Amino acid sequence: MPVITEKELPEAQRAPWLKAMSAMELRNYGYAIQLLQGVLKACPNFLVGRQLVRKAAIAKNSGKKSLLGGLSGASFNTIKVQSLIKKDPVAALDTIEKSLENEPHNPAANQLLKEAALAANMPEVAEFALQTIIEGNPKDTKTMHELAKLLLSTGQPQKAVDIYGKIVQVTPNDLAAVKGGKDAAAAASMQRGGWEKEETTYRDLIRNKDEAVALEQQNRVVRSEEMIDNLLADLHARVEQDPSNVDVSRRIAEMYEQKEDLESAVNWYNYAVQxxxxxxxxxxxxxxxxxxxxxxxxxxxxxEYLAANGSAPEAAEYATQLEDIKRQRAALLFEEAQKRVERNPTDLALRFELGEILVAAGNYKDAIPELQRAQQNPSVRLRAMSLLGECYTGRGMYDLASKILEKAKSELYQMDATKKEITYKLGMVFEKMGQADKCIECMKEIYEVDYSFRDVAERVEGSYNS
Incomplete structure (x- = not known):
């Protein structure tokens, strides 16, 4: 059963999904879990929803200790669940999910989730279950080995390389992990190079000991300056032999980025993009x-220079250059955001990014259509609506501004940072419309929970003196 994305979610599940996203923003984790469990029961292959319900459970149980110690409540019905997995693995997923609400990192329950997911032909969910165990215990090398093998079996050797690297960090003498990392690295190289011969071995790919050492060094997280230079020398030699090797070019760019040599890193990333x-x-x-x-x-x-040398003769010239650089950065930011939208026109999160940049530049007219589409994405919906209110206000469309902001405000049930921002904007719109009473009512709502928010206290207290 292939996993589905947010865009593929059935219409009947969109409303509870949207409510769950809002509940997460409000930190109402219990309600979010309840909604998401319903969505997952209808769409067990909705991986994003499963990831979010786990995030909610972790947040809900943060700081709590299981009263059962290492034995989860799920442990008491393991046999029953295993039997259900054999008969109906999809139904088992729902049963297991409920047991994870109070102990999201529980190894036994997540192992059952993995088994059910594999039985239901959902390897992505099985991968997520093992990742959750490791997140709860970053030194669980046994589960890491299991995850690495699963990644290799599902054609993800590069991810397996990363997992084996983490195992070696925890237990440097784990020879199985060292060998597994090398084999996975070879498989990743074969995959990138399009080599299909199954008989190709690690020894066929790594021709000498020096190159093997170089590969091991590349997989280390922390590198010294000398090690980076050695790696760069090796990588430059390899790219001279094979100028079209994207992976080597990418690694060179990464090395220069670690050295904080941004110019060289940009040049090599640009080469890899080409x-x-x-x-x-x-x-x-x-x-x-x-x-x-x-x-x-x-x-x-x-x-930094202008702050220390503001009275220097050349300060004015440098200040002009600074403003020019800022304009160039803003232009590049807009250009790149626009290109991303052109490449992925259906990605609403990218449209939100573009709209946000346009609002910051004061280009409300062009921002409006981007934000109107972006509000269909639950993860950015409220922020998009807030910025739409700002756009309408900037263009003098106060009736539209008040309408969208009131709608956004109605979807929030707790006066958190987002609701305070939206309520304040709504109050300012009412002020521009000459509706002072409504403006003060908005300010009072914020005043009741946050005296120090912007100039709310001054406005509210001033209204009693006027």
Missing amino acids: LTSGSDSSLVRKLSDLRLKQYDVAIAGYE
Whole structure:
């Protein structure tokens, strides 16, 4: 049973999913879990929903200790659940999910979830179950080995490499993990290179001891400056032999990024993007982020200099250059966001990013259509509605602004940071509409829970003196 995405969620499950997202924002985790369990019962292959219900359970039980110690309540009906897995693995998923509400990291329950998921042909859910166990106990190398084997069996050797690397960090003398990491790395190389010969072994790929050492060094998380330079020398030699190797180019870029050599990192990421003709979205995004980071570093340098040398003869010229750099950064930020939307026109989260950037630039007209579409995405819905209110206000459409902000406000049940922001914006719209009483009512709602929010106290207290 293939997993479904949020976009593929049946219409009947969209309303409870939306309510669950709002409940999460309000930190009403119990209600969110209740809603999400209903969604998962109807759509057991909705992986995003399963991930969110686990996040809610973890947050709900944060700081609590199980009264049963290592034996979860799920342990008492293990035989019954295992029998159900054989008869109806999908139904078993629902039963197991309920047992995880109070002990989300419980190993026994998550192992049952893995078994049921595999029986239901949902390896992604099985992978998630093992990841949850490891999240609860980062030193559980036995489960890590199990996860790595599952990843290899489902054609994800690079992920397996990462897991074996974590095992070695916990137990450096685990020879099975060392060998597994090497074999997984070889499989990942074969996968990237398109090699299909099953008889190809690690020894066929790693021709000498020096290259094997280099590969092991590349899998380490913390690297010294000398180690990075050694790796770069090896990688540069390899890319000279095979200039079209995207993976090697990416690794060179990563090494330069670790060295904080942003210019070289940008050049190599750009080269990797060109090799893939821009088809690898993660490479494109990384290149964009590093270009923005270059601007951030330059801006910080100018601001630091001007703060210390504001009266210097060249300060005015530097201040002008600083403003020019800021404009260039804003232009790049918009350009990259626009390109991402063009490449993925159905991704509503990307449309929200673009709309947010347009609002920051004061371009309300172009931001409106992006945010109107983005509000259909539950994860950014309330923020999109808040920004839409800002756009309508900026364009003098106060009736539309009050309508969208009142709607957003009605979907929030607790005066949290989001609701305070929306309520304040609504009050300011009422003020512009000449409805002072409604404006003060909004301010009072915030005043009752947060005296220090913006100028709410001054406005509320002032209304009693006027």
